[in-house]
Amino acid sequence: xxxxxxxSRRTFMRWCIAAGLMYHLNACSKGESGAxxxxxxxxxxxxxxxxxxxxxxxxxxxxxxxxxxxxxxxxSVAYTESRNGYEWSEPKIVLSPDPKLPSQTEVNRPTxxxxxxxYHLWYTGQxxxxxxxxxxxxxxxxxxxxxxxxPVLIPAAAYEKQAVMTPNVxxxxxxxxxxxxYSAGEQYxxxxxxxxxxxxxxxxxxxxQPVFLPDESHPWEKAKVTAPDVHRVDGxxxxxxxxxxxxxxxxxxxxxxxxxxxxxERHRANPILQAPGM
Numbered sequence: 001x002x003x004x005x006x007x008s009r010r011t012f013m014r015w016c017i018a019a020g021l022m023y024h025l026n027a028c029s030k031g032e033s034g035a036x037x038x039x040x041x042x043x044x045x046x047x048x049x050x051x052x053x054x055x056x057x058x059x060x061x062x063x064x065x066x067x068x069x070x071x072x073x074x075x076s077v078a079y080t081e082s083r084n085g086y087e088w089s090e091p092k093i094v095l096s097p098d099p100k101l102p103s104q105t106e107v108n109r110p111t112x113x114x115x116x117x118x119y120h121l122w123y124t125g126q127x128x129x130x131x132x133x134x135x136x137x138x139x140x141x142x143x144x145x146x147x148x149x150x151p152v153l154i155p156a157a158a159y160e161k162q163a164v165m166t167p168n169v170x171x172x173x174x175x176x177x178x179x180x181x182y183s184a185g186e187q188y189x190x191x192x193x194x195x196x197x198x199x200x201x202x203x204x205x206x207x208x209q210p211v212f213l214p215d216e217s218h219p220w221e222k223a224k225v226t227a228p229d230v231h232r233v234d235g236x237x238x239x240x241x242x243x244x245x246x247x248x249x250x251x252x253x254x255x256x257x258x259x260x261x262x263x264x265e266r267h268r269a270n271p272i273l274q275a276p277g278m
Contacts, residue, residue, distance in 0.1 A: 034269035042086035070108035131163035160184040181228040
């Protein structure tokens with residue numbers, strides 16, 4: 001079975017900011033789309049004159065959109081905010097590489113979750129040859145306190161190779177724990193999507209195998225799948241992800257699962273967003 005087109009337009013519009021921006025849409029003005037997605041005429045909404053800006057995480061608080069994003073030219077995580085989703089304030093750096101870690105060349109790919117008045121941030125810390133996941137907390141989302149200079153998740157399983165990165169964290173109310181979907185594999189572009197759980201956000205238990213792998217029957221994602229962005233809606237886990245035809249050609253798809261672990265159903269309109277002529 002494959003995911004059909006039954007997701008409501010209202011749900012899709014809600015995800016346009018919460019998830020659609022997550023996957024490099026800030027760098028695209030047009031492309032090919034499906035399943036009701038339309039490229040914004042305001043694109044790019046971020047990046048003009050700033051250099052490379054990517055993998056944003058956006059949450060809405062009242063009428064304010066708050067974005068944390070990877071600022072490649074600054075090797076850091078930066079923050080900006082907006083009232084309408086396309087006009088953003090001047091960004092400022094809120095987290096830079098840890099000075100206690102000389103090998104850490106940059107931090108990026110943030111995911112932010114607010115729970116009980118505390119902002120939780122998981123992010124990727126990278127050296128030249130390795131990527132790991134770190135954790136910090138904040139009372140306002142601007143001033144961050146690192147839990148430790150040690151990562152909370154490192155490449156350990158064989159399939160994780162040199163890199164774990166692009167964390168995406170949800171709170172599982174039923175199980176009373178955090179769920180982290182993350183990418184693992186090669187350093188340049190990881191290979192698969194994995195899952196770990198934690199009670200406190202610091203100590204994580206990974207599943208023995210990835211939860212989502214490339215599908216060779218779909219040429220656009222036959223090489224790699226990465227960068228999960230998962231939402232729990234109406235009893236389903238919906239996941240946006242990047243699929244790679246090869247290491248240089250990527251597009252965005254969506255899949256869903258009842259338990260967020262197995263029996264993922266890919267949308268029949270996948271890829272829902274792709275570069276022109278791909």
